[in-house]
Amino acid sequence: MLERKLRKDRTEVAFVLPAGTPPGPVGVVGDFNGWQPGTHTLRPRKDGKRAVTIALASDSTRSFRYLAAGDYWFNDDSAGDHEGPNSRLHT
Incomplete structure (x- = not known):
């Protein structure tokens, strides 16, 4: 799941x-x-979920995937868009 917070000069995406x-x-x-x-590893939250927040330029499109143990790559269905094997995020 993706959570977005709009800031003055960026979008923070969890x-x-x-x-x-x-x-x-x-x-x-x-x-x-x-x-x-290994750059952006998800960490436990108080609510029991895991998350990492990244500040991205607003009005941009980014490609991403998750990487889990055992070299298991997967997408985020909440992203709503895909480009080839990758999820796409619009900020």
Whole structure:
């Protein structure tokens, strides 16, 4: 699930997943971090979900996927758009 907060000069996007689904560590990997695994790892929240928040330029389109343990790549269905194998995010 994606949560967006509009700021004056950027959009803060929280990438959110349920706790333990999928099991193990999960990171978000995309064109905003050079597709570098380990850069944006989801952390536990008080509500039990896992999330990481990234500030992105407003009015942009970004491609991303999640990477879980065991080299398991998957998309975010809440993104609403895809480009090839990647989820697309419009800020």
